[in-house]
Amino acid sequence: MLKVGITGGIGSGKSVVCRLFALLGVPVYDADTRAKWVMHHDAVLRNNLLVAFGPEVYAPTGELNRTYLAGLAFSNPEKLAHLNGLVHPRVGHDFAQWAAAQQQAGHPYILKEAALMFESGSWQQLDKVITVYAPQELRQQRVLRRDAHRTLADVTAIIGKQLSEEEKLQRADFVIYNNDDQLVLPQVLGLHQHLLSLATAPVAPATR
Ligand SMILES: CC(C)(COP(=O)(O)OP(=O)(O)OC[C@H]1O[C@@H](n2cnc3c(N)ncnc32)[C@H](O)[C@@H]1O)[C@@H](O)C(=O)NCCC(=O)NCCS
Numbered sequence: 001m002l003k004v005g006i007t008g009g010i011g012s013g014k015s016v017v018c019r020l021f022a023l024l025g026v027p028v029y030d031a032d033t034r035a036k037w038v039m040h041h042d043a044v045l046r047n048n049l050l051v052a053f054g055p056e057v058y059a060p061t062g063e064l065n066r067t068y069l070a071g072l073a074f075s076n077p078e079k080l081a082h083l084n085g086l087v088h089p090r091v092g093h094d095f096a097q098w099a100a101a102q103q104q105a106g107h108p109y110i111l112k113e114a115a116l117m118f119e120s121g122s123w124q125q126l127d128k129v130i131t132v133y134a135p136q137e138l139r140q141q142r143v144l145r146r147d148a149h150r151t152l153a154d155v156t157a158i159i160g161k162q163l164s165e166e167e168k169l170q171r172a173d174f175v176i177y178n179n180d181d182q183l184v185l186p187q188v189l190g191l192h193q194h195l196l197s198l199a200t201a202p203v204a205p206a207t208r
């Protein structure tokens with residue numbers, strides 16, 4: 001089974017593109033959502049987060065206080081690195097278990113959607129990586145429309161914590177352009193056919 005990553009900066013359209021692949025029957029692992037799931041359900045991780053960032057990390061109801069954590073982590077590089085160091089290994093483990101189950105089910109290929117892929121090293125668990133590309137201004141506009149609680153300064157700070165789009169373009173095996181100039185659906189259909197054909201051929205080891 002081929003394991004394919006799909007990354008791209010905030011607001012590039014990863015989730016939209018993944019919905020199209022999911023419609024084609026491809027299993028999609030959403031690392032952002034699963035990261036929040038493990039932060040809620042993994043007792044060891046919960047405790048580590050409480051020790052590292054204080055009791056405000058969880059609301060009295062037990063829910064993750066995302067606004068508090070985003071405020072801390074996206075404004076402080078050390079805190080973000082600490083958060084990443086606690087969360088990413090747990091997500092890597094969760095993904096490995098999920099991928100094994102998909103393999104058992106006989107899927108030719110699966111997708112892992114993650115905003116951070118080259119940054120976190122999680123590309124090493126994958127055979128190929130797709131980058132979804134859109135220019136920064138368009139991404140900012142899209143996120144401001146999508147997330148009522150975020151300001152332009154918030155979005156710009158998050159962009160500053162992610163690898164540049166140029167570097168992602170260089171390191172990816174495939175690119176989907178989601179910049180209003182090109183239709184996304186034909187790109188997804190073409191790539192789907194290509195990945196299906198790769199899934200039946202031997203895969204060269206990653207060298208990135
Ligand atoms: C800090 C948290 C709680 C903020 O949650 P919130 O719901 O406000 O934002 P959300 O998760 O939707 O993130 C918004 C966007 O920020 C970007 N982002 C998220 N985490 C990170 C990070 N660690 N570094 C850089 N960018 C990030 C992504 O583009 C993401 O889509 C959350 O982002 C988090 O737990 N991040 C750490 C885990 C992580 O790295 N997740 C990303 C992939 S595993």
Ligand SMILES: Nc1ncnc2c1ncn2[C@@H]1O[C@H](COP(=O)(O)OP(=O)(O)OP(=O)(O)O)[C@@H](O)[C@H]1O
Nearest residue numbers: 008009010011012013014015016115142143146178
């Ligand atoms: N081609 C497009 N045309 C119009 N709107 C779009 C297009 N692509 C994405 N969007 C919208 O832009 C916003 C951002 O897209 P999406 O949530 O898929 O991005 P993302 O890369 O998953 O972002 P994040 O890293 O924040 O999770 C969404 O509201 C989405 O509906």
